[in-house]
Amino acid sequence: MLDDFLIRAALAGIGAALAAAPLGCFVVWRRMAYFGDATAHAAILGVALALALSISVFAGALAVALVMGLAVSTLSARDHAVDTLLGVMAHSALAFGLVAASFLTNIRIDLMAYLFGDILAVSRTDLGVIWGGAALVLALVAWRWQAMLTATLNPELARAAGIDPRREQLVLTLALALVVAVAIKVVGALLITALLIIPAASARPFARTPEAMALLAVGVGIAAALAGLGASLNFDTPAGPSIVAAAALGFALSTAITAFRRN
Template identity: 75%
Template sequence: MMLDDFLIRAMLAGLGVALAAAPLGCFVVWRRMAYFGDATAHASILGVALALAFGISVFTGALVVALIMAAAVSSLSGRGMAMDTLLGVMAHSALAFGLVAVSFLQGVRIDLMGYLFGDILAVSKVDLAVIWGGAVAVVALLAWRWQALLTATLSPDLAKASGIDPRREQLGLTLALAVVVAVAIKVVGVLLIAAMLIVPAAAARPLAATPERMALIAVGLAALAALGGVQGSFVLDTPTGPTIVCLAAVIFALTTGATALGRLSAKS
């Protein structure tokens, strides 16, 4: 049976987000930056409101605000306030300001639920080009700086001794994270972007012996969740973005449970 065009576009969009989010999510997991991804994603709704107010593309607005949020968090960290507290305050404040800003837009029709939870079935060819362009850029950056990023993640002191600037690598990750948030907002929405960054990487962790293998497995699991979520939502008539994340969570439970059972059987 031939799939409808909108389903094919939805699957391609899901694959594009999986390709970018999964390997970047590995660094988010290794660096324990889950709050950072959440704060950047929440801030992007303010970018959506500003983009609609000034008549620019939503991608541009979300990207600019995500970059500003990331830069603000990086500059404010280490100044006497715990990072998780700082990120919690900034994430929820940015989301609240974004929602209030949306309410002031006059004469602009906005599907707020679509931006919060994604509207992958409404992805256009232009959206696909933006998503895949962002995904390729993120993957290219990670491939180019992979060894330096790994070294800076494992040991900042070793990175400095090797001539690598950990803050520069952090900036690269920040940029990549902002791009992923901007391209994924159409697919899974602001509230679920962090889940697509973290859950596939966390599910891949028990299955991988090396960082490179973990990144590859995470991409495969994220792609499986994206494709299965799109088809499942079409069959079950459920929201597509949440369905994708639900399937990713099921995959995480399966890989974690299987690993735990394997360890128990090995001990016995």
């Protein structure tokens, strides 16, 4: 069954949605969209270094994304202007990654695939990496769910309960790095943040509990992945951007339904 490239692409999209959607809820709650952008853009530098050192692209993207996330967390804790800091680091990391990739003259690299994804070229090995990474992210989020949720909603209450908000921030950083490394093959570095944020934002108006929001976000993410692949097949459009476009249409529908219910 896995010989069919469309089956592999669909499974890859589902795996990426499973990893990104629950984590995207925390990104939305904490208003960390720029943080996700900085981590995702840094992955391009990780890809270039991985190819130069002949190591796994997944390992390279994960390592550099994790370093970026830790650096941003450390600097923001020292009263730097967070929005400015994230903007500088996100675009700098992307620029250094593209410059580093240009020096790889002896290695063939398709930058468009890493910037916007190449889900239709996912191999069995890639599929194993995506689902393995998704399982790690889900296990990490399930393990620290209550602690991260408390630290997100009320840091003072978290401290009173013996929960260190900074530790939970580091756990979230690790999980984000894993999602970036997993999803870069599916939607690319420039669109990963959309896969994190849009399903969670679409699910938010219909969820009465944080757990319900996470489950709804997973459903929206999976639906967007499958709808985007269907659109790509039928209209010959790029698969990664088509997935994000499908998610954006879902968000528009969610917003319209919410407005209708209010009126």
